[in-house]
Amino acid sequence: MGKTMFLLLRILMIITFSAWIVLWFLKPTNGWTRKWKEFEDNMQRIIFKYNGADFLVFTFPIIGLAMLGLVYTNLQPKRASRSRVRRYAAALSNPLIIRTPLGILSGIEALAMCLLLTLLGWTFYCRISNDYKKLIPAKPLKLTIWQLKFLKIATRCGLLAEICLALLLFPILRGLSILRLLGIQFEASVRYHIWLGTSMVFFATLHGAGTLFVWGISHYIQNEMRMWQKQGRIYLAGEITLITGLIIWMSSLPVVRRKRFYVFYYMHHLYIVFLVFFLFHAGDRHFYMVFPGAFLFGLDKLFRIIQSRPLTQILSVRILPSKVIELDLPKDSSKRKLEN
Structure with a gap:
């Protein structure tokens, strides 16, 4: 009975995680967009109401997966768990590529990087190709076609930064870590957080710099840069988010982290400011994509605080x-x- 339960849990986790990944690949397609609007209209009539579809499809599965993983790792017999984890870890952590700018890459790391790069490239291609089919000169902004194309590229770079942000906090989870199910421990997964954070800051910088560039040449920057818009995107919140992200990233550089660790430590607490202003800038519809990582990180942090209360x-x-x-x-x- 116990073996059957663990097998069912394992199958359920694999199906949930695979479906969640597939959803990210389907999200930028035209077919998904049409079906999604119909799905949202149907969800409006039941209990989930506004944005309930986003929570049900993109937020709930990964949170449920983390909870299932927590149950699985705690209920599984310790000896069986350790032996299996060691076998999986040995198989997945074998070096595959040695000479890379990122250091030695194992098979699972190379596969994950290829999957992420494919997702980013696919999302960018689908969004940009659809945007370019609908291009018309923006009269209120007084933009030409090439300026509008450049603005669309900058906007979609922000979408790529959002994908990196959605995955950013998963590698640094401890008690609720999904990577533990693959035998990847916290010490090894920290560098995934670094890679995702650097990618996020890179795309966010392209997004912000590209938008400011188009505003500058259209003489529109002075009108929008300091305003807190009541509708649509709040650009001032986006600027604060970008500046906060750059501060966190610069404080995590090796030259700062090794010599001034307290600067690195305290600057990383600005992630609260970063997430709050990201919510204001992107809106709740986009925040639902990022919410699973933020929620699990907060819950994991709370668990660690409770566990550390007993005094030695x-x-x-x-x-x-x-x-x-x-x-x-x-x-x-x-x-x-x-x-x-």
């Missing part, structure tokens, strides 16, 4: 002649000496 009793502290601090801590009715 220090029996004794001694400074050795070599300036090493020796601590005596009780553990399982015995003492263990830790040297820092």
Whole structure:
């Protein structure tokens, strides 16, 4: 009975994760757009109401997957879990590509990068091709065709940044980590967070710089840059989001992180400001795509705070002649000496 339950849980998690990935590939297509509008109209008539479709399709599955993974990893027998995780980790972490600017890449990392790059390229191609078919000169902005094309490219770069942001927080989850199901531990997954964060800042910078460039040559920048629009995109919130993201990214550079770790640590708490102003800029419809990572990260953070509340009793502290601090801590009715 137990083996059957674990097998069903595993199959359900695989199906959920695969379906969630497929949805991201279907999202930019014309067929999906038409069906999605019909689906939203139907959802308006039931309990989910406004934007309920976004929550049901893009938010709920990945949160449910994390919860299923938590149940699976905690209920599974420890010996079986460890042996399987080790086998999976050994198979997935074998080096595949050695000489790359990103370092050594394993098979699963190379596959994940190809999948992400394919998703970004596919999304950009679908959106831009549809935009270019509907191009007309924007009279209110006094934009020519080439300026409008450039603005569309900048806008779609913002969409690519949104995809990176949607995945950004998953690698740094601990208790609710989806990557643990693949045998990838937190220490190894941190660099995925770095890659996604760098990609997000890169696309967001292209988005912001391209938009400001078009506004500048159309002499429209002074009208919109400092305004808090009541309808549509709030551009001032987008500017604050971009500046905050750049500050976080610059504080995480190795030259800062290694020499001024406290700067890196405290600047990363600006992610709250970043997410809040991203919500104002992009709107709730887009925030539902990012919400799963933010929600799971907040929940994971809360769990870690609760788990860290019990205080450790220090029996004794001694400074050795070599300036090493020796601590005596009780553990399982015995003492263990830790040297820092």
